[in-house]
Amino acid sequence: EVQLVESGGGLVQPGGSLRLSCAASGFTFSSYWMSWVRQAPGKGLEWVANIKQDGSEKYYVDSVKGRFTISRDSAKNSLYLQMNSLRAEDTAVYYCAREVRVAGTFFDYWGQGTLVTVSS
């Protein structure tokens, strides 16, 4: 059974940092692109960043470029999101999601999410 379990969320002050983790199991982690998707309270879904199987390619939404860094460790079957210079508008539930890269790229599995609150 595919499982994605996020952790690391919490309350942080504006300008602070946080590192999210996503533990993957039930599939060959090193064979898949992985993404982080967020959802602000009461709002829609927003893709944040993704990373290729070997970590050689990474992409970010413009609003987090230069502040967030996505990484992965295939030995630990884990995905990470280092978030620096956090802003109030980064407050959201952050989901880890597995990508399916065929014609029509999409997410077939999602974690339960971890809440990040940026507030003083």
Added chain:
Amino acid sequence: SYELTQPPSVSVSPGQTASITCSGDKLGEKYACWYQQKAGQSPVLVIYQDNKRPSGIPERFSGSNSGNTATLTISGTQAMDEADYYCQAWDSSTYVFGTGTKVTVL
């Protein structure tokens, strides 16, 4: 940047058909997929590649995509289908989500 627009809400009576649209420039030339998100839960893929259903998704969920509009259709809607629905497409190496539609089963 590419945008996908959905109606904010759709209401449907139990047993009737609900149709949710997703509009974007030349969306029919891309593949669309749909996610269902029930209150307090993570999104679940219900349609991919315009009209394919993942294993475990009921047959009452179907999809189409042509021109500038993708459509998710729920036939014989049940109370358990009440949720938010998001379309999604892939454009210029980024994922784009629709604005979301709240489906209410009255």
